[in-house]
Amino acid sequence: MTDIKRILVPVDGSETSDRAIEEAIKIAEVYNSDIHILYVANINQLAINACLSDAILEAVTKAGNEILEKAANKVPEKINVITTSETGSPSVTITDFADEIKADLVVIGSRGLGLVKGVLLGSVSQYVVEHAPCPALVVK
Template sequence: MKAYKNIIVPTDGSVNSKRALEHAIVLASSLGASITLVYVANIVSVISNFDQIPNASGYVTEQVALDMEEEGKGVLDDFAKEVPEGIDVKTVFEVGSPGPAVLSVAKKYKADLIVMGSRGLGPLKGLFMGSVSSYVVTHSGCPVLIVK
């Protein structure tokens, strides 16, 4: 049987990402694996929704980036608290396109498995939609468990 040592769990705070974490916890506790929680801020996607706002000073862009980072780190902290003692947990905040960013983190941290929700909160609040899970499944170098 394949030994899973590091499980990557992308999250956006959605119910499906919480379910994915629950599955990852069960696997990590029975296999002695660690969990790496990942939040990806897709700032370009969000900022494109503000294209009608004059942005001479860059204030809108800067403020959106700060707000997204604060929200992302808050989600990561909340999810990390759900992981029982005895399971090693790391948190990673990334900026970029969600699918490629998740795969980059998986490669960097030598993931043996990615456990993720099938859909997230949508393009404004969350970052993981069906297209992201599909992208990860298609391009991942390790097994992917999709949780509904």
């Protein structure tokens, strides 16, 4: 990894995603990288279209924006930070987004705030390690 210009950090508001932001900042300071912070609302697109009310969607969007803002506020002003919110399966959305932005590195927490916490490495981080189009650093 000699030229790390774009670092992707998926966040969900958990302690490990906060630590992932901290590690990404350290790397970004060395390589003068941009940090892309991604929040993925784990909602099946079909369920959004079929069942969820506008009020629920608004609440999910608001919560995601708060998580993104909190994460972005941790990044020093000298580092360029880009925030994005998506909906869908977190595993697939993260790897697709890494490919889309041509990320040089994904920095992801080992465990998030999923329904079943603490199962081995964590299904999302495990999937990202196996499928990301670039190196992935898992932070404990």
